[in-house]
Amino acid sequence: MRRTTIREFAKASLYNPVLIEGLPGLGMVGKIAVNYMIKQLQARKFAELYSPHFPYHVVVNKRGGIRLLRAEIYYWKSQGRGCDLILITGDSQAQTIDGQYEVASSILDFAEKYEVKRIITIGGYRSEDETPGVFCASNSEDFFKDALRAGAKPTPPGSPIVGLAGLLPGLTAFRGMEGLCILGKTKGYLPDPEAAKSVLEVIVRLLGIPLELKGLDKEIEKAKRLEGNLRGIEATRALRSTKIRKEEERRTSYIS
Amino acid sequence: MRRTTIREFAKASLYNPVLIEGLPGLGMVGKIAVNYMIKQLQARKFAELYSPHFPYHVVVNKRGGIRLLRAEIYYWKSQGRGCDLILITGDSQAQTIDGQYEVASSILDFAEKYEVKRIITIGGYRSEDETPGVFCASNSEDFFKDALRAGAKPTPPGSPIVGLAGLLPGLTAFRGMEGLCILGKTKGYLPDPEAAKSVLEVIVRLLGIPLELKGLDKEIEKAKRLEGNLRGIEATRALRSTKIRKEEERRTSYIS
């Protein structure tokens, strides 16, 4: 494999599908959200994307199986409930600049074949402030207004949107498609299912799809416990280092 | 998008146009100068350049709009006042070595289509000395002499001219064109509209175009205030750290 390749192992007949992408990134917001959609909607995998710009290792699964890093492409037929979907998630982003552009272009080639008109990418928006929030940005005024109506706020100007979450909608401009980024506020250093849920609430309203979000609550609780524990550890550590500093000050104060 | 691409959305009929490039670089001299020309001359955009060697993110503008990083290409018809112009500015330089050469080559392909004979690039020349000054360098003796007559001085030998500002005129040699770098003296760490103005004074004389430069004076004042403030902050910081050092010396002098 010398270039990015999409391997299709089934043909889907989709009507006016919306493509939604969520790869690893800030707070894993995109990956958690799209994975949840795939599971909850019982979407079906019909293609995989491989790239010589992904990291050069294989992963080992539970039963000693190995596989290359990849992105996975699923579809879901709405049968009248909202719209048909193509869902993309995966293991990794491309590791080089032109690799990022190549992967994005391959996904758009695939989208064109399925006559996709609208593409949504999901990502995280780094913020230390605790209140949840969902931001949107688009190259299409119509799509942008739809997202605002669905509850998202405009992304603050000046923020770069990095990786596939930005490039994919950025490149739609050359394909006659509309692109939309939906970003969940997150501190970003831990997987953040709460931010993913906020994003999905917007998407449910935006697309009218029958997606139940309660299933994420357990993961959210778990993430909060984890964060709490880490905070506890950090607090203890901070306390201890304050003590050490004070002790040192006490000792060194004998010198001067 | 897998290679550097220029997207034209209008056709211009230009007579013997001179191409002027100013992308981000030292002191933003080139970008400020070309942006000012575009605004002041009311030049019209007719093409955009995209490259998989630009950084892999999109920028978000004031109303939640997104776009890829790009260079923008404008034209201006002189109608007898000087000569027709093609003006190029943009967000970023290519991020890899061969990307730099690829972007430069794409611009020259475009220039050839419009039968450009002369190319000017604008950049900064780093110097701590405060007196303004404009340097020029060229692969054509004629073009060089024209620049000297217009008030520029020869660039001191040995200085490398980095990025598009250097590659573009360097590569003209293979296209039967003449290339000229015009470099404004700048400290380089802050946007420097004063250096941009000095460069434009030379260009106005060189090309005989009707460009009013007063409009830059406000920006120059603003930049000076900003620099003054920063200097104030730095001075305070320096003062404070001198105090701390003295205090430390006083304390440690008890030891030895």
Place this chain on the structure above:
Amino acid sequence: MRRTTIREFAKASLYNPVLIEGLPGLGMVGKIAVNYMIKQLQARKFAELYSPHFPYHVVVNKRGGIRLLRAEIYYWKSQGRGCDLILITGDSQAQTIDGQYEVASSILDFAEKYEVKRIITIGGYRSEDETPGVFCASNSEDFFKDALRAGAKPTPPGSPIVGLAGLLPGLTAFRGMEGLCILGKTKGYLPDPEAAKSVLEVIVRLLGIPLELKGLDKEIEKAKRLEGNLRGIEATRALRSTKIRKEEERRTSYIS
């Protein structure tokens, strides 16, 4: 040479050969194992692989001869004892991500020409624990079971297998081949012939080839002596730095 190239200087007529790869990596397990097979089985070289992604230097041999870095490809005809083999070892792995994929793809092109159905890669599995052990991972359930029967254990899930040892079996999925990694437990920082021997014991049982392994015992002894010496040096150093620390503590305790 602008792309990875395999130069064949002899034609081999092989029956259903298994390809075994061992390039430099963790503990040099793969390279030691395949080199030993080549020598012991008196395999014959019939091709060499060169790549512009290998480091850009030549090596100088004992008599002032020079050569590019390369991988070497040997064959061995079983004549009824086990199965025919293609053996690959070499100087270096590719130095870039897409170079790794390119080299792997070139090897698979070559394997296809010889109608290879099964590919084994040998590597190290980093572990501080001293007991020997051999792990396997595969994209084929059949091949995996064969390896388990031959004495390997399943690779712990989650471990990435880096470089050609991982990519090569990972990419077999697209060629209708079966791929297997066999990894010898090793601390990894020194060449580890003992780990190589453990791996070869599994391979002998797996393929039924007549490979005598006693020849490795001398190298194993030598490696153990070397490790013992290094440990001695380290212990001395550790002892000395403990002394210094104590001395320092004694001195500084006068201060506070």
Place this chain on the structure above:
Amino acid sequence: MRRTTIREFAKASLYNPVLIEGLPGLGMVGKIAVNYMIKQLQARKFAELYSPHFPYHVVVNKRGGIRLLRAEIYYWKSQGRGCDLILITGDSQAQTIDGQYEVASSILDFAEKYEVKRIITIGGYRSEDETPGVFCASNSEDFFKDALRAGAKPTPPGSPIVGLAGLLPGLTAFRGMEGLCILGKTKGYLPDPEAAKSVLEVIVRLLGIPLELKGLDKEIEKAKRLEGNLRGIEATRALRSTKIRKEEERRTSYIS
């Protein structure tokens, strides 16, 4: 320019020419030697090599002229005194791994056109020991023996020869040519015309060309003075830092 390109501006009719390359590297040995040959033999430039893998800047010369980084290709017709020569020197080596292979391959394409059979590259061999010495390494036993007879010694085994000096003779193996590296012993951190002279003494004997070497003696003297001065500066600095250390020891000895 999107790939390495050789621009020829004259045709030379050469008889069985030997190609000699000396680009910047350790102690500038190769560049100094080939530059000296060009000047002394009054060789004529007939081609230039440009590459998108050279650094992306232009250099400015004494009269404000600019040019891209490049390699220059000269020829010299022996007219019975030794053999015809193609001489290559330049500003820089390629900055990427595959760029190094691409530049080397372009030079070999050019060499093939002129039916070159033997290629010599000149470089430095790093050594702290002061006695001069010249090492050789080759992929051809004949060529190697010729170099030994001309006074070179075999390069110590295991040394990598980095960059074009190694790749070019390494790659001759695929072109039916013979390649030879000639390396002058040098400390390597300063331009070393003495090492270049030692190398040229070997080359004069090897090829029987009428090259007077006295012209290098002035440069050698200059280099020795420069080294002497630097050593003086370093000695002073070392002395001073010894004083400071002693002073510090004296002071701190009051503490414990």
